[in-house]
Amino acid sequence: MWPYVAGFIGGLLAAGMAAAGESYWRRRRRTKWIPQELQRFFRVKDSSRLQVLQKSFPRHMAPDAKRGLDQWLAEQGLAARLVGVPITESFINTTGLSALMAPQGESWYQVSSVEYESFDVGGDAPMECPKHALWLLDGGDAKLALFWTYGTHRVGCNWVERLRIEAGFVMDSPGSGLADQVLARLEEAVHSGHAYRGQVLSLGGEDDYRGNASGVTVHRLRPVARQEIILPEPTLALLERNVVRFAEQRPRLRKFGMSTRKGLLFYGPPGTGKTHSIHYLINVLQGHTTLLITAEQIGSITEYMTLARLLEPCLVVIEDVDLIARRRDESGVGEQCLLNRLLNEMDGLRPDSAITFVLTTNRPDALEAALAARPGRIDQAIEFPLPDAAGREQLIKLYASGASIAPEVVASAVRQTEAVSASFIKELMRRAVQFHLECRPDAESAIILQNDVDQAIEEMLWSGGPLNRALLGAGEGREQP
Numbered sequence: 001m002w003p004y005v006a007g008f009i010g011g012l013l014a015a016g017m018a019a020a021g022e023s024y025w026r027r028r029r030r031t032k033w034i035p036q037e038l039q040r041f042f043r044v045k046d047s048s049r050l051q052v053l054q055k056s057f058p059r060h061m062a063p064d065a066k067r068g069l070d071q072w073l074a075e076q077g078l079a080a081r082l083v084g085v086p087i088t089e090s091f092i093n094t095t096g097l098s099a100l101m102a103p104q105g106e107s108w109y110q111v112s113s114v115e116y117e118s119f120d121v122g123g124d125a126p127m128e129c130p131k132h133a134l135w136l137l138d139g140g141d142a143k144l145a146l147f148w149t150y151g152t153h154r155v156g157c158n159w160v161e162r163l164r165i166e167a168g169f170v171m172d173s174p175g176s177g178l179a180d181q182v183l184a185r186l187e188e189a190v191h192s193g194h195a196y197r198g199q200v201l202s203l204g205g206e207d208d209y210r211g212n213a214s215g216v217t218v219h220r221l222r223p224v225a226r227q228e229i230i231l232p233e234p235t236l237a238l239l240e241r242n243v244v245r246f247a248e249q250r251p252r253l254r255k256f257g258m259s260t261r262k263g264l265l266f267y268g269p270p271g272t273g274k275t276h277s278i279h280y281l282i283n284v285l286q287g288h289t290t291l292l293i294t295a296e297q298i299g300s301i302t303e304y305m306t307l308a309r310l311l312e313p314c315l316v317v318i319e320d321v322d323l324i325a326r327r328r329d330e331s332g333v334g335e336q337c338l339l340n341r342l343l344n345e346m347d348g349l350r351p352d353s354a355i356t357f358v359l360t361t362n363r364p365d366a367l368e369a370a371l372a373a374r375p376g377r378i379d380q381a382i383e384f385p386l387p388d389a390a391g392r393e394q395l396i397k398l399y400a401s402g403a404s405i406a407p408e409v410v411a412s413a414v415r416q417t418e419a420v421s422a423s424f425i426k427e428l429m430r431r432a433v434q435f436h437l438e439c440r441p442d443a444e445s446a447i448i449l450q451n452d453v454d455q456a457i458e459e460m461l462w463s464g465g466p467l468n469r470a471l472l473g474a475g476e477g478r479e480q481p
Helices: 001-029 034-042 061-078 097-101 104-106 175-191 233-248 250-257 274-284 293-312 334-349 389-400 405-418 422-439 450-463 465-472
Strands: 050-058 079-084 116-119 127-130 133-139 142-155 157-170 202-206 217-219 262-267 289-293 314-318 353-360 380-383
Touching: 034 097, 034 133, 034 142, 050 061, 050 097, 050 175, 061 127, 061 133, 061 157, 061 175, 061 217, 079 104, 097 142, 104 262, 142 175, 157 175, 202 293, 233 250, 233 262, 233 274, 233 353, 233 380, 262 274, 262 289, 274 314, 274 353, 289 293, 293 314, 380 389, 389 405, 389 422, 422 450, 422 465, 450 465
Parallel strands: 202 289, 262 353, 262 380, 289 314, 314 353
Antiparallel strands: 050 157, 079 133, 116 127, 133 142, 142 157, 202 217
16 A cells, blocks of 8 residues: 555655746746846847946945936936846955856846935935946947946955946947946046035944945034134134135135145143034035044045045044054054054145145144154144133133023132133033032023032032043142132
């Protein structure tokens, strides 16, 4: 009996496998494969008759490339079909049009939906760009396939992600003219830098919890008005003459053969307004792009300077430059290499470049002489001192913000805050309001009283010890009354 059962089961399995195989081949025949689509589109049997031209751009310039492509397509009025290419791995991706047409590609690349990713370009809405997509553009005798893809490639010691756009056409066909036109338009669009011009940017792959693609971070800084800059009048005048008015006079300086690049060093104790003043400059320098570079990103200075030249006029800010520009007898080999890259980029700027470097440090005495003492790199050093009595009075009134404070309380606070930083006074006002609200939880308004200020000063200057005073910018050498 068992032989009959086994034979019966074997027959069922064979029939099932035959049916499954037939179903598989029916599905495969119905599947639209990209190689076959390209062959039908160009009316060729393989890629041997295709010629492919390509352009490669930094990945973060995809929004400008996409804008340029959209404009070109609208102008040409070509019959266009857009399909997705299911490339699942962009790392060291070398897939091109020729590979898409190769027979072995049928196992991997079938026509699919187009995937998009969002690029933050400032404003309210991100820019949507395809990940891996193929345009089939039909102008009658002029046929063009445009392949948009990304890949990570080794450049020197770094891995760099690039946007690669390939234009394919049949040799000696009118499609070659379309290829030249579209690639030229894409290059022009990228060089315009429209998407990022006038913004505050940083390079890098920071986490973006809004779901945008990494590569460029667009910072949305709170605008700082001139009345919020509390500095000695000579310092403020020096700042505005060497940055704001210098930028305004660039065209006339260039006309008379003067250099239009600029290098400034902001120095002073922590919390004295260096970063705050930079935010003011960003706000007032209309039409300028700002690049914010941390010391840890100096290794990417070449990429930053390429972007700065593209987006001129540009303000390049490097905060805490002493972290990589310490005296050579105090720094390691790695720091010296980073410093040399920075110096080479500063020296390599054209005299007529519309680029302003602003470097900041809390330790000017520790800076390498090649940066701080060589003419032509730093044109002006600007000291940001601790606020004097008049400055402290202005800061107290500014940072009291929506709370009221009597003149006699202001005068007392000024006397008790000698040799403190602006950031200390900002925290003092917040702490005083907090003490006030703790005693009056139902208050609809805040009036900072003398007791509120006294409690805040006690906590900030004495309760936390010397370390707390140093962290808050209260200076050294204080004795508790």
